[in-house]
Amino acid sequence: MxxxxxxxxxxxxxxxxxxxxxxxxxxxxxxxxxxxxxxxxxxxxxxxxxxxxxxxxxxxxxxxxxxxxxxxxxxxxxxxxxxxxxxxxxxxGDGRIDIGTFQSVSNVLLPLVIRQLREEHPGCDIRLSEDESDSPPVDKVDLMFHDSRLEGGDIEHLKLLDDPYVLVAPRGAFPAGPVQLSSLHRAPMVAWPPTCDQPRVEQMFAHNDVQPQIVFRAAGNEAVLAMVRSGLGSAVLPRLVLGSAAVDPALSIHELRPAPPQREIYLLWRAGRTQSPLTKRAIEIAAIVAAKSAELGDAEPR
The missing domain is CATH 1.10.10.10 (Winged helix-like DNA-binding domain superfamily/Winged helix DNA-binding domain)
Structure with a gap:
C-alpha cells in the first residue's frame, strides 16, 4: 500500500x-x-x-x-x-508557544506581550509556566524570561532591560529624593526570602556595612508591598516589581546612594532550535514592551 x-x-x-x-x-x-x-x-x-x-x-x-x-x-x-x-x-504565526516566566515579569511585562500576540494571532495556543529557580528549565519551553544571563553555548539570550533597585517606603518615612544606604542601618525592612535576587541585595548591604532589621519576609511581591503600605518597614526591590505601586499615594519611591547593581532581565532559548514564526514574533514583541517599560521607568518621578 x-x-x-x-x-x-x-x-x-x-x-x-x-x-x-x-x-x-x-x-x-x-x-x-x-x-x-x-x-x-x-x-x-x-x-x-x-x-x-x-x-x-x-x-x-x-x-x-x-x-x-x-x-x-x-x-x-x-x-x-x-x-x-x-x-x-x-x-x-499561529500554533503553540510555551513560555517560562517569573513573578515580576508575569505581573508587568508578560501580560502586554500576550495581549499583543493574541491580537495578532487569535488562534495561537499560549502555555505559561512560572519558575523562580537559579537554573530554569530552558530546554522545556520555547522562551524563558530570567533575571540573569545563563552561561553556556547551548543557550542563546537577548537582554531586555536593566532593572534598577529602588527603596520603597511608607509615604513620609524618608525625605523626598535619593536615600543614602547608611540611612537603612538598623531600619525595619520587609524582604524576600534569601533566594533568587535577595542574597545579592543583602550582600550589597553587607559590603556597605549596613545591617537593616528584617522584620518580615514574603515570597510574593504583593505581600511585601502590602506590609510596606502598612508601615511595617521599607523594602529594596527592583523597579519592575512595583508595577502600579510606583504611583501608589501610600508609598514613596527613592533612588539609593550609592546605587546598587542593577538586575538584568533576559529572554533565553535553547541554541540551535528552529524557532516557529510565533516564537520569533514573541521575541520581537518582548523587546518592544521591555524598551517601553524602561522608558517609563526613566520618566517616573523619584
Missing amino acids: SEVELRHLATMAAIDDEGSFGRAAARLGYTQSTVSQHIAVLERVVGGTVFDRPGGPKPVRLTPLGSVVLSHGRDLLDRSQAMTVAVERFKA
Whole structure:
C-alpha cells in the first residue's frame, strides 16, 4: 500500500463524487487519460477493481473493494487537508508557544506581550509556566524570561532591560529624593526570602556595612508591598516589581546612594532550535514592551 499516493485517492474521490471519469478530469484539471492512469495504478496496488464501469451515460459505481479503499482514502485526504491548514496557520504565526516566566515579569511585562500576540494571532495556543529557580528549565519551553544571563553555548539570550533597585517606603518615612544606604542601618525592612535576587541585595548591604532589621519576609511581591503600605518597614526591590505601586499615594519611591547593581532581565532559548514564526514574533514583541517599560521607568518621578 506504500505505493498509493494522495493524488490517486483524490482522483478516486472525484470520480465517486462526479459519477464519471470525464467529469472528474474536468474538476481536477487533468486529462481523462491521466484519471484512468491514476485508477489503474490504484487498482494494481490494492489488487482489484475499485469501480464498476457500466459504459454509456450510466454513472460509474464503487465496487465493494472500492468502498473500503475510498472510506479510508477520504480519511487520509481529510487528514492531509487538516495538516495543510495547520502548516499554513503555523507559517502565518499561529500554533503553540510555551513560555517560562517569573513573578515580576508575569505581573508587568508578560501580560502586554500576550495581549499583543493574541491580537495578532487569535488562534495561537499560549502555555505559561512560572519558575523562580537559579537554573530554569530552558530546554522545556520555547522562551524563558530570567533575571540573569545563563552561561553556556547551548543557550542563546537577548537582554531586555536593566532593572534598577529602588527603596520603597511608607509615604513620609524618608525625605523626598535619593536615600543614602547608611540611612537603612538598623531600619525595619520587609524582604524576600534569601533566594533568587535577595542574597545579592543583602550582600550589597553587607559590603556597605549596613545591617537593616528584617522584620518580615514574603515570597510574593504583593505581600511585601502590602506590609510596606502598612508601615511595617521599607523594602529594596527592583523597579519592575512595583508595577502600579510606583504611583501608589501610600508609598514613596527613592533612588539609593550609592546605587546598587542593577538586575538584568533576559529572554533565553535553547541554541540551535528552529524557532516557529510565533516564537520569533514573541521575541520581537518582548523587546518592544521591555524598551517601553524602561522608558517609563526613566520618566517616573523619584
